[in-house]
Amino acid sequence: MDGKDGTVAQVLRRRELGRALLARQWLLERAEATAEETVTRLVGMQAQAPYAPYFGLWSRLRKFGTADLADALTERRLVRVALMRSTIHLVTTADYRSLRPWAQPALDRELDTAFKTILTGLDRAAVAESGRALLGARHLTPKELRAALHERWPDREPRALATVVRNLVPLVQVPPRAVWGVGGTTRYATAADWTGAEPAPAADSEHIVLRYLAAFGPASVTDVQTWAGRTRLRPVLERLRPQLAVFHDERGIELFDLPDAPRPGADAHAPVRFLPEYDNLLASHADRTRVISEQDRKRVMTRNGMRATFLVDGQVTGAWKLHLGKASATLEIDPFRPLATTERAEVEAEGARLLEFAAPGTDHDVRSGRATFIGREDAVTGEETDRQ
Template sequence: MLDRYALNRALFERQSLLRPAGHTALQAVERLVGMQAQAPLAPYVGLWTRLRDFRPDDLAGLITGRQVVRIALMRGTIHLVTAADCRTLRPLLQPLLDRALRSGAGRRLTGLDLHAIAAAGRELVDERPRTFGELGAALTERWPGHAPADLAHVIRALVPLVQVPPRGLWGHGGQATHTSAETWLGGRLDPAPALDDLVLRYLAGYGPATPRDIQVWSGLTRLREVVDGLRPRLRVFHDEHGNEVFDLPDAPRPDPGTPAPPRFLPEYDNLLRSHADRTRVLPGGHRDRLATPNDSPRPAFLVDGFVHGTWKLTRARGTATLTIEPFASLPDPGAVTAEAARLLEFAAAGDTHDIKIAEVTAG
């Protein structure tokens, strides 16, 4: 049986959160099977907290060099993945995107040939990168009377679109513009990727886990059948609730008492969004406290392996202030503020730094 501390420490070890890893940024993105990147700069903080001596240029260079790309994948959300993973993951996740299209824009476009719309959209984005607004406006010229956003959604679902720089570059902003993955990377996507490989990759980065965990992370369904097919190659444990949890035989499972230092995570980090039962990192009652009114998560910090509060970075008149908002008293405030100071050195180099700890408020 693996209790939540055993699951927590196994996850922390695989996510390079027990101690910073010496991997390159490219190796880290691959090991994590991508990083959620709805907030364009979140992967930079996610890599900083996991790697030794990481610098923003380490990732920015991979983006401009087309070694990593930003594309809608797991759960239909934007992820930063290696070029190789883009080629295999995007075809595997097509059923998820098809389902989202059928339940949304597809209903409002009944009677139209969606594949004809996709073909027209592909021509447009391969001609030059376009925003969704530009794409929808151009498509309404051929299919008038339909919402531009719905027409653009067809392209997002049926054409593998990558967001091109400067989107996702440290210190840059601007709207997301898109072209096809085939045009950006050159060559075709993998015509026959294997779901088995996806499950094994997930377990290496996020296990031990249940089939439902893998489904929550990916957005795919019916993965119990895939896991059962892999059962002879896996180790099987049980969690505190009696659920079967699967793992790779040789994957690290540290002692549950292994110390876990404070860590600061960016908004949307996959550590907090890749399991059906998030109590291995997110204590009960704290989940709602991470969400903002528009349902986007706040950046979180962890103490002893579990979410202990949120943080925010603000700048004004040359001073960068990192405000720590704990959900409960800090057992070791010095360790948390030391990690906060390290984050400021990374994210706000050149500014004067200030750290504030807010009063604990009731949940």
């Protein structure tokens, strides 16, 4: 297929795109890296299920223990804050500063759509400043923040008021929330107070798109927009075009990539990997068929969220759920198709390693069954997921 400069662009088939994505996500081969290095490479990890990133990091790193992430949270090196697609992401404190202005259009659009009628005539800036002052005095739970704002604006819906603060004032969910083995109620602090730094004054869009391609490419304009939760990003890709490699997929859609990024062949070995709920591998492209079929995507995406999944030969092949008890732990797997004997053995072996990571020193069991998604709770811990 001809590119815009008259050259013939290489066609990348679905399986090749999948292998490229898995290589960059460190899901073909686990990496020697720290939790912070990995979160940086991935441009953040979706994290409204509080413990989900622990499993996402375990699946990508050769050496990772729960304390590695727990310590980074308590020491304020990593934070959980609303970013891309107006969802909670785990990021480094440096990336909170650069990514928040990039994500702001999505946060603004949420207020203008989901809360448009409720917020009509409201001085949003005044609500934001009131929330900033309240959180400057002490850390508040969502319920406490809603109640305090409602006292000043009694004619307004409390949840909408709190969302104005969340979307206009970067808020960090402070530990012990999301600290492995401790957990606790969601409490907010302003990100500026918690990290000691305000967001950057403006987003470096070109730099962020290059980082996205490094972690998720090759990708189309609509893929980038899906990941960001933003529209009208084609001009950014056009400015970058001279320094990018350009391909097409099997449908003729133009794909952009970093010239030297890994693009292993379709026959590259893809081992079994377990992904947590909301993993960005499944949320960062308009066309997700490189790693999940449309039929299976409908099984994974529920009314309340995204199930934890496992990959076989580079494709989502089933869901999983972990049941943790005081003296035992059971991994329940739900294959979406019959598994060959060798595939089942590999799934069970990787599942046994996951159990050893999550529940060392207890009795372990891997069972095949229906891994039912449990509403708005973290399927690993039973904790409620963090929408706000």
